[in-house]
Amino acid sequence: DARVTQTPRHKVTEMGQEVTMRCQPILGHNTVFWYRQTMMQGLELLAYFRNRAPLDDSGMPKDRFSAEMPDATLATLKIQPSEPRDSAVYFCASGLVGGGIRNQPQHFGDGTRLSIL
Amino acid sequence: QQQVKQSPQSLIVQKGGISIINCAYENTAFDYFPWYQQFPGKGPALLIAIRPDVSEKKEGRFTISFNKSAKQFSLHIMDSQPGDSATYFCAASRARGSTLGRLYFGRGTQLTVWP
Numbered sequence: 001d002a003r004v005t006q007t008p009r010h011k012v013t014e015m016g017q018e019v020t021m022r023c024q025p026i027l028g029h030n031t032v033f034w035y036r037q038t039m040m041q042g043l044e045l046l047a048y049f050r051n052r053a054p055l056d057d058s059g060m061p062k063d064r065f066s067a068e069m070p071d072a073t074l075a076t077l078k079i080q081p082s083e084p085r086d087s088a089v090y091f092c093a094s095g096l097v098g099g100g101i102r103n104q105p106q107h108f109g110d111g112t113r114l115s116i117l
Numbered sequence: 118q119q120q121v122k123q124s125p126q127s128l129i130v131q132k133g134g135i136s137i138i139n140c141a142y143e144n145t146a147f148d149y150f151p152w153y154q155q156f157p158g159k160g161p162a163l164l165i166a167i168r169p170d171v172s173e174k175k176e177g178r179f180t181i182s183f184n185k186s187a188k189q190f191s192l193h194i195m196d197s198q199p200g201d202s203a204t205y206f207c208a209a210s211r212a213r214g215s216t217l218g219r220l221y222f223g224r225g226t227q228l229t230v231w232p
Contacts, residue, residue, distance in 0.1 A: 004160070031218050042224040043161070043206065056219070091160050097218030105151065106220060108160030 002026045006092050006109035014117050018080040021112045023092030024073055030098070032075045033106060034060075034067055035091040043091075049075065050097065082116045089113050120144055121209050123223025130230050136194040138226045140207035143188065147209040151220070152181065152192050155204045164205070165192070197230045204228070 005024040013019060025032050033048040047057035052069040060067065064083070069075045079086055093106040123140045130136045140150075151166035167174045167181040167190065174181045180193040194201055204227050208220040 033219075043222045045219070045222075048219065050218075056216075093160070095218060105163035105166070108162065110158065110160050 002107075004092055004094050004107050004109035006090075006112050008112055009110065010113045010115075012115045012117065013082060015083055016081045017116075018078065019082045019086075019114060019116075021077045021090050021092075021114070023075040023077075023094075023109060025075060025092070025094030026107055027073070029094035029096050029107070031095045032069060033093040033095075034075070034077050035093065035108075037089045037091060037111070046077070046090075082114075084116045087114055087116050119224070120221040121207055121223045123207050123226060125226060126224065127227045128229070130197045130228065132197065132199060132230055132232050134197050134230075136197045136201070136228055136230070137191055138205055138207070138228070139189065139191045140223050141187075141189045142209050142221075144209070144211075144221075145188070146211050146214065147221075148212050149210045150181070150183065150190050151208050151210075152179075153206040153208060153222075155206065155225075161204075161206055194228075197228075199230045199232050202228055202230050 007022045031050045034046040036044045036046055046059045047067040048055050049069050066078045089111040091108050091111045093108045095106040096104045121142050152164045153161035154164040155161040165176050165179050167183050169185050172183050178195045183190045204225045206225045207223040210220050
């Protein structure tokens with residue numbers, strides 16, 4: 001059963017440290033999304049890519065967050081420097097979009113639970 | 118601003134009862150309305166979805182009702198079970214345009230079904 005894989009599942013680190021979260025999308029999916037989930041804000045879209053090109057990263061704090069897709073099997077989300085307010089669960093999702101294919105679902109990973117002390 | 122508004126924020130239902138979660142949207146360009154279910158420690162997963170050319174879609178105990186003129190849609194869970202206890206998100210997206218494939222999520226509803 002194909003699934004989105006996220007690592008690490010949990011991360012605890014101190015304020016100011018660099019954090020890197022990784023995502024392996026489902027093979028064949030051309031769109032990758034990064035979300036952040038908190039009790040206060042719900043699910044927020046941070047950034048998304050199509051065919052590895054960034055489409056929209058307006059949801060990310062640009063000064064400290066960066067998202068990349070070095071290749072089709074890996075997406076990364078980095079925070080540098082990290083702050084306590086970045087504590088949240090970060091989800092990656094992938095989907096197949098376009099090419100006459102209508103409304104395929106987004107498949108979510110199980111998230112990275114990040115705690116910044 | 119929130120493009121999809123969801124209510125209630127939390128819902129407690131007795132086993133066997135009907136759970137109803139409501140969503141509203143403003144953008145008439147939306148043409149796909151999925152519901153996602155999320156259990157603790159897991160990512161959201163697609164539960165059921167509807168397109169605006171139908172007013173209702175049923176899959177087992179789960180039904181989406183869609184009112185295009187009112188720009189509202191709702192999820193009904195019949196015969197609610199403790200295993201349905203989860204967070205439910207409504208969402209909307211467009212089938213074309215620059216935001217193709219992007220989902221706009223509601224804030225979520227935490228459903229608790231008491232045995």
